Amino acid sequence: MKKNLLIPMLLASFIIFSQEKMMTKSGTIIFDASFPSFDEVKGTNSNVTFVLNPATGEIASLAIMKGFHFKIALMEEHFNESYMETDQYPKAIFRGQIEGFDASRLTEDFKDYIIKGKLELHGKIKDISANAKIRKIGPRITVLSNFSVSTSDFSVAVPSLIKYKLASEVNIKLNAVLMREWN
Template identity: 40%
Template sequence: MLRIVSLLLLLGLTTTDEKLRTNSGQITFEASVPAFEEVTATSKSGNCVLHTKTGDITTEVKMTTFKFRLALMEEHFNKNYVESHRYPKAYFKGRINDFNFFKLSPIAKSFTIQGKMELHGETKDVTMQAQIRKVDNGVEIKSSFILNTDDFNIDIPAVIKTKVSKQVNVRSVFTVK
């Protein structure tokens, strides 16, 4: 009888929704235009929660945690473009298609993630590609996608429109445990 109860408990533990998380994910964006100053920034404070049973995934990042090579770019980014004082965070909530936690291995596998991105007070559907693999004590999720500043009502002043791309390349790396 004890063995049956133990087996039922073990089965119950493997089917419950476990959440893996981190608050030190790296998110980098780049909006450079050839022949002009590099426009790139990185945050090492991205939050991510992965539901291992469903493949649901949520991320958020404080806009003021993005660091630029030049302090003036960082100031303009926060004050004029993303207006961090009004919209302090960016959020993503979605699902990893065909996700099966138990089939992950140390060799990265490609997945498609679909969801909604909220940035600068606007919400848009986003689809991205990700490389996901098991690592020591967790799961590594590397993704990349492109955001268009017009989709999020981020105005780029006419004076620098030729120096900053409206197509922003975003890369993220989260190791959730």
């Protein structure tokens, strides 16, 4: 009888262990739509959730749009009310795959990867491909990425009066240090 219970319990523990995820709720995304010689249009959100399944290389993130903060309060207000319409579109969500990812081969040195997936922003979903640098130090995996998105791809309207002050290609930088999720 004990053997009959032991085998299913061992199988269940292997399944649970293999599905352990790594995550952080304090990842950072920097949004930069600045043009040289004009006021910096840069917002930072340091409360972004990132989740990584190290067994499969699946990665996802969630950013609350009102979490972006700017040096100038008026820019933050315009970002939320006029451009990103954060009451109507409160989140940015990314779901994707790290190509060729093998957590067992990570070292303390950054390795180059490509992350492909779908970014949902401002009511639109677009395919994204981004270069990433990933490393592992102790129990932590660090993911760094830098890519650009077009405001027109996400139907973000920029008034003609200030079009010359905002870049139509927005640079996105992310930094996430992930650890095993403990329940």
